[in-house]
Amino acid sequence: MLTCAIIDDDEINRLTLEHYVSLTPNLKLVASLADGMAGLAFFREGNRVDVLFLDIEMPHLSGLDLLRVLPNPPEVIITTARQDFAVDAFALRVTDYLVKPFEFARFTQAVERVSSRVGSSAPAGAPAAAEVPTRSDLFVKVNSRMVRINFDEVLYVEALSDYVNIVTDKHKYIVYTTLKALETRLAPYTNFVRVHRSYLLNTQHIESIEDNTANLHGGHFVPIGKSYQEGFYKSLQRI
Template structure:
């Protein structure tokens, strides 16, 4: 039986809370247990011993902002940040949030964030390290990724997809995410693996890990849906015909 995640909202703008409450009501895997209008209320809520699986958290709020709340909480839940600004992405990754939704976001984007939360909840894994860079190529299907002072080898056969996020890309495997400080254009130019195909302005997918194609998206392990942009469909399906 699919997991049902309890969740809470902290956002000082009523229209944003109502939008999230509506999206949550449409999502069978989520159950809303609390909706709060400021971070201080949220701080008191968690300090009182209350727990949820997922927290939808606004960044800019009076008195205490969402990022500072996360810095205070000793053991925060899975966090999906919601903000009208992209400027907080680096701080978000430093705080190991699961996703970063830039307002206004639609239900499809919200659903992708929920899929990430479900995967993280069901398959606990080390959080992604902040802002590594791809530093060098290795033989076979590997690339080295520089994480702080350590070089980490990634087997790209294990990569499900790559998603662009502002000046970063997120390399997603079944067990871990790697936040890479580079642009999608630059990464796309360096990937020399034939089984990686650009399917959207924000996504590159590993053809070997596709389990199904439905509703204009490729489905990869964990039930995650990667959208296939209309301008990429011809090349994508042509590539599928050759594997």
């Protein structure tokens, strides 16, 4: 049984989520709150839950700002009408991102993801172990589209001022976020290493290294910055 809370300023949406929770045998609703400030007070009073269904756009304190101030948030399923906050949300390590209106089947899928992250012996609200991530993909906003990117397919990420260029074998995605935010999101995946102030590299795609340049699959090249070289070479398994 997973305990849960709902924070959403739209009453219809709250009632819909409450109904979905009531249809889910392994969920127990602890609180249903109308805004972020009420949610902040709930957690500061020492209340804990396993999963939080959280809206983003709310008066006084947004859902993302609430996550930023909580020292130890539970598993979070974002429930929002907006698609364009997905990158920021996943940078805060939310478990799933549901865009309203969503069906009960999609709600159930998100709950199953939480169940796989929260062990049966874990206390309510305990965060999933970072070293055992269960998601291997990320939704990013590219122009007006939300695109799913599989982490394993990413060759490298390049910083472009306020944007990043996410490069795979077949595509390049220009995304409005920072390299630091994406590095934080990918931290549990040990294949990703910062090798330059402007580059994040997926080491599983390295074919060779020459003159402090990593040669990747598909003829891609990534420079290894001087200040990163010692740590990078120490991390390699080499003879």
